[in-house]
Amino acid sequence: MARKGERRDVTLADGSRVLLDADSAFSVEVTPQLRRVHLLRGAAFFDVTPSQTPFVVATAAGDVRVLGTQFDVRLIDDAALVTLAKGSVAVTAGGAVTPAMLKPGQQVWFSATVTHAPVSVNVADEMAWREGCYIFYRARLADVVREVERYRPGRILIPASALANERVTGSFSLADSDVALVSLQASVGFQMRKVTERLVILYP
Numbered sequence: 001m002a003r004k005g006e007r008r009d010v011t012l013a014d015g016s017r018v019l020l021d022a023d024s025a026f027s028v029e030v031t032p033q034l035r036r037v038h039l040l041r042g043a044a045f046f047d048v049t050p051s052q053t054p055f056v057v058a059t060a061a062g063d064v065r066v067l068g069t070q071f072d073v074r075l076i077d078d079a080a081l082v083t084l085a086k087g088s089v090a091v092t093a094g095g096a097v098t099p100a101m102l103k104p105g106q107q108v109w110f111s112a113t114v115t116h117a118p119v120s121v122n123v124a125d126e127m128a129w130r131e132g133c134y135i136f137y138r139a140r141l142a143d144v145v146r147e148v149e150r151y152r153p154g155r156i157l158i159p160a161s162a163l164a165n166e167r168v169t170g171s172f173s174l175a176d177s178d179v180a181l182v183s184l185q186a187s188v189g190f191q192m193r194k195v196t197e198r199l200v201i202l203y204p
Contacts, residue, residue, distance in 0.1 A: 001025040002042070005151045005177075007130075012037075015049040021074075021129055022150035022174075042150065043074035045130055048087075061111045062093020071102075072127050076143065079111040083126045091115060128171070134180075135171040141188060144168055145202070148184075152177035154198025163190055163204050 002008035002020035010018045024042020035055040048055045050068030057064040061080040069087025090099035094115035106118040125135040142164035149156050151174050158164040172180040193201045
């Protein structure tokens with residue numbers, strides 16, 4: 001488990017590497033027939049050691065199956081987002097009979113009820129969090145704030161749905177969440193009230 005504000009690098013028994021984003025957690029189950037990681041919350045980058053034993057990342061939204069590859073899995077509410085840097089993965093979710101196959105440079109969004117078609121993305125931007133930077137393009141303010149929230153104690157609330165759904169583009173360092181919030185405020189123009197050390201409210 002990685003606490004808020006902490007990225008944690010974990011090496012599994014088979015040599016595979018898991019880099020957990022802040023406020024993320026997983027569990028591991030290894031048998032001679034299967035290597036299974038349950039991503040319980042947050043996000044993680046996987047660098048999987050090649051093996052004839054299948055490697056599966058299980059989420060509430062569906063499963064990501066690989067043999068040897070590098071990819072990123074991020075949980076977003078009841079859905080998940082997979083970005084592939086190297087190798088190949090098969091995503092089984094949304095009741096689909098045929099898995100969605102990803103090639104390097106592709107990303108797919110899926111939930112327990114639907115799997116979107118894979119799209120091409122800038123992998124370096126999508127995985128910039130590994131180096132302590134968050135890059136976003138026309139993302140919902142609520143989703144960006146959720147990522148900032150991983151790096152600070154407490155909660156950041158956006159009561160107004162119109163503000164929460166505002167689309168924003170930019171980047172910031174994850175090293176200082178206060179600076180990140182000020183940067184977002186300058187870009188979007190919202191008001192910010194610090195109620196306590198653990199509660200910040202954003203409003204139009």
